[in-house]
Structure formats: structure tokens, C-alpha cells
Amino acid sequence: MDIARSPLARPFPEMPPIAGVTLRVARAGYKAWDRADLTLVELAEGTSVAGVFTTSACASSEVEMGREQVKQGQARALVVNAGNSNAFTGQRGREVVEQIVGQVAEALSCSTNEVFVSSTGVIGVPLPGDKARAGIEAALAAEPCGWEDAAQAIGTTDTFTKGAVAAAMPGGTRVELAGFIKGSGMIAPDMATMLGYIFTDAAVAPGFLQEMLAKANAATFSCITVDGDTSTSDTVLAFATGKADNPQLASWDDAGADAFYAALLEVCRELAQLVVRDGEGAQKFIEVAVTGAESDASARRIGLAIANSPLVKTAIAGGDANWGRVVMAVGKAGEPADRDRLSIGFGGTWAARDGEPLPDYDEAPVAQHLQGEEIRIDVDLGIGTGRATVWTCDLTHGYIAINADYRS
Numbered sequence: 318m319d320i321a322r323s324p325l326a327r328p329f330p331e332m333p334p335i336a337g338v339t340l341r342v343a344r345a346g347y348k349a350w351d352r353a354d355l356t357l358v359e360l361a362e363g364t365s366v367a368g369v370f371t372t373s374a375c376a377s378s379e380v381e382m383g384r385e386q387v388k389q390g391q392a393r394a395l396v397v398n399a400g401n402s403n404a405f406t407g408q409r410g411r412e413v414v415e416q417i418v419g420q421v422a423e424a425l426s427c428s429t430n431e432v433f434v435s436s437t438g439v440i441g442v443p444l445p446g447d448k449a450r451a452g453i454e455a456a457l458a459a460e461p462c463g464w465e466d467a468a469q470a471i472g473t474t475d476t477f478t479k480g481a482v483a484a485a486m487p488g489g490t491r492v493e494l495a496g497f498i499k500g501s502g503m504i505a506p507d508m509a510t511m512l513g514y515i516f517t518d519a520a521v522a523p524g525f526l527q528e529m530l531a532k533a534n535a536a537t538f539s540c541i542t543v544d545g546d547t548s549t550s551d552t553v554l555a556f557a558t559g560k561a562d563n564p565q566l567a568s569w570d571d572a573g574a575d576a577f578y579a580a581l582l583e584v585c586r587e588l589a590q591l592v593v594r595d596g597e598g599a600q601k602f603i604e605v606a607v608t609g610a611e612s613d614a615s616a617r618r619i620g621l622a623i624a625n626s627p628l629v630k631t632a633i634a635g636g637d638a639n640w641g642r643v644v645m646a647v648g649k650a651g652e653p654a655d656r657d658r659l660s661i662g663f664g665g666t667w668a669a670r671d672g673e674p675l676p677d678y679d680e681a682p683v684a685q686h687l688q689g690e691e692i693r694i695d696v697d698l699g700i701g702t703g704r705a706t707v708w709t710c711d712l713t714h715g716y717i718a719i720n721a722d723y724r725s
Contacts, residue, residue, distance in 0.1 A: 325594035325602050325690060325710070326477040332464040332495045333482065336518045337361030337558025341459040342470040345452025347400030347438065347445070353470040357456035358395040358514070359425065361558045365520075366392035366433070367527035369534045371551035377404035378411035379434045380550060382418075386430050390523025392556055393431040394421050396453065397471045397512060399499070402550045403436040403444040413444040420453050435512045435552050437499060438473050468497035471512055474719055475501045476595055481587035483580035485519070487573025490563035492519035496584045498553075500592035501543070513538070513553040513588055519577060520559035522567040529578050530555045530585075537585040540617060540707040542624045543596035555581070593708045598715025601633055603692045603708065609660075610703035611653045617705035622650035623694065624709035634711035636687040638680055640668045643694060658699030663687065671699070 337360060342353040368387040370380050396417055403410045418432045425432075436444060468478040480497045500511030521529075530553070538553060559565070566574050594602055605623050610616035623629055623646040632639040640661040647654055657672035664686030668678055686692065692711075 322476045323595045323599055325599055327591060327594060329465045329468070329478045329480050330482050332480055333493050335493055335495055335516045335558065336560030337364060338516045338556070340462050340464065340467040341456045342462050342466050343452050343455035343459055345398065345448045345455075347398060347448060350400070353466070354399040355452040355456055356395075356397040356467045356470045357421070357453065358467070360393050360395070360556055361560060362393065363559055364392045365390060365523040365526050365557040365559070366554060367523060367530040368552065368554045369531060369538070373551070375405060377402055377436060377550045378406070378414045379403060379436050380552060382411075382414060383433055383435070383552060383554075386433060387527070387554075389430045391431050392433060393425050393427040394433070395514065395554065395556070396421060396432065396434045397514075398434070398436040398438075398444060398449065398452075399471045399473055400438040401436060401442055401444050402438045402440050404440045404550055406441065406443040409443040413446045413449055416446055417449055417453060420450060424457050433554060435550065437471065437512050437550055464495060464497060468499070471497075471499045473499065473501070474597060475499050479588060479591040479595065481584045481591070483583045485573065485576040485580040487519065487566055487571070487577045488564040489573075490561055492517055492561040492563055492577065494519075494580050494584050496588055498588040498592060501595045501597050511551055511592060515553070515555040515581070515584055517555070517557050518559070518561040519557050520561065520563050520565040521557040521577070522565055525567050526555055526557055529581055533578070533582045533585040536582065537589040540620070540705065541589045541593050542621055542707065542709050543593060543599070590708055593710050596710035596716075597719045598713040598717070599710035600713055600715075601690055601692050601711040603630075603633055603694065603710060605694045605696065605707045605709065606704075607696045607698070607706070608704045609658075609698040609700060610705070611698075611701040612703040613705055614703070615652045616698075616703040617707065619647055619650045619652050619654070619696065619698070620705050620707035622646045623696065624707050627712055630709065630712035633687065633692055634713050636684065638663055638668065638683040638687055643696065644669075647696060647698075653700060654698055655700055660695075660697040660699065662695035664693050665695075667695070
């Protein structure tokens, strides 16, 4: 199935090498595509790791193992398989993951707890052990590659590679951050999104890295949605090699901790928004800004109710300023709201204030705004100080076309 590049695509950025990170790719042949579909990342000894994973009750073996491994706080390798999610495959699926972990651990002379595995693609088909073994062998023998090659290899229905980069100066030492991600459909994460990986040469204690990643996730990956469906395999991992030799960051009181977190947040936000820009069939990128809610958490839930509404998303696809559908979504969210304090706007123009249409409302500038590719919806609940911003895309015929024959 040929999928056209998203009109919302962004070019892959120039990304610096990260000391202690070596990237390789190989073709395992998980699907009948003529490209690499396995990424292997070798990490320096002593690399800290943090992770956030799907809350799905039907998570893959890779996710189940990753949840436990990340508690150890150390990593030496990452393997990502594309074309087969290995989810809902029972003991057979877990045995293949254990095979991969053992194979890589032996090659790198490290603990199996330090080898992380992710898989993405079709659910319900066990990962072929022979192809996985051959793919790992090929990757271990391959020449190191660049960031975009690694990002390309983990894609499935993605129409463009997605990467982000930032830098910070904790303790007067420059540190680099680089990340890549895959994701296009089955996007409504309760933790992170699809498969995303962030690397830095900074020295960061594992527990503090976990705290920062969880905080950044709450404001980025957990604030995006494409179709309201949470994957069985969602994973975001952050790796800190310590090769920049900065004074190790272990708490918010450490010099430069805030600067490092700001850079991490920037990378996470960019990666999250890139997933939305590649939403299956997407033609418009939508930002939903909610203010005046009872709490920030309430604002986020209201924002996601709007962003997940097929009626709102199809209206945006058609350029229809149907703010009544936004009102509907607010009302169904199950969060505190007062009809007579609610205000709705598009692109900086308010259509309704305090529970009723504005008497001088001019739809012309709103209609013009909705013809563009970057759409903003503003919602003010008028009952508190809670606020949140979420991101989504429109819902088009393209989404149906992609998913109607996904397995073929």
C-alpha cells in the first residue's frame, strides 16, 4: 500500500552525534517491504534509562518486560522491530523477545536486563524467531548509520521520518539531546506514544531521569490524539550516556537541572506534535487550548474529548466552523462545566461567549482560518484556573483508506 507523504510533514532535522550512542539498521524481513525494518542502538556502559509505557491491559511482551527492566535504571542496547507488534501472541511472543535479549546481551557482554526491545506493526502475529535472529546478526555486523536511517527503519504507516534535537548547559557543560519517533495511527496515549526514543550525553541519575521524563510526558505525549485508540505497544525511552562529563543531575536543586528539563520538554513536544502531523489521512494540524477549567487535569480531559470527537474532526476537515460540536464535546467530557460561562473560539476569533453566540460574530475570518493547515480551537470554561493544550488532526477519507486494508 503506497501512502502519500503528509502535507503537514516537517523535514528531518540536522542531529548531532551523541557520545556513547551507536546506531545500526538491518532488514529482518518482517513484512514484504524492501527496506531496513530493524534498528539496533548500542549504548555505552553506565547509561541511565527511563521509560513510560502504555496503560493498555493487553500490552505486548516487550512492554511487560520493559516495565520491569527500566526499574533497574541501566541500559546497554535497544532493539526496535517494525512490521510486527508481537502483541497478543502469548508465550510464543515472549520467547522471541527473550531470544532477542539474550542474543544481544551475549554479543555485548552485558546483562539481559540492559537490553530493551520494542516492536510495532500488526497485532496478533508472533514475531518470527528466525527472522529476528538473522536481523540481529545482520545489525551487529552492519556499519554505524545516521539518525534518519534509524528513524526510517522503525516506521510502519508513517509517511515521513520524525526527529527532534535540543541542547542545554547544566553546570556550565554543553549537553546534546536527540530523539526520533514513529507513529501515525492508533494514537491516544495514556503514557507516551507509539515508539519514541530520546538520547543525551548528559550525566543524569536514573531516578531523576525517570521523574523528568514522566513530567515531560504528561505535557506532551499524553496530550496528543489521532483517533482515540491506545496502542498495545506504546513506549518512550530516554537514555543518558553521561559522556558529556557534566556534574551528574540527581535532583531539581542541582545546577542546570531546570535547563536540562526544558531541553527534554522541547524534544518531547516536538516529537509528539510530529506524530500528529503524520496522523493517518491528516490534512490539518489542530491545537485545542482549554482554559478556565476546575484543574489542569480536568482541562486536559476536556481538551482530549474535543480532540477525539469525530464530529469536531470532520467539521475541521470540511472547513466548517461548527462550534456547536465543540460545545457537545465539552458537555460529554464528564468534567465540571457551566453552560452559561462557556466560551468557544477559532483562530483567535470568539464565536460564543458566556454560553451564547456573540451578537456581532463574523464567521468570515473563522472560515478563512479553517482553510489553513494550522487550526486553533480555544475553549474557556470560566470556572477556575486550570489549563491544558492538546494536539490532534482532522479526520478524512484517507484515514479510512489506510486502515481498511492495513494488514494487506
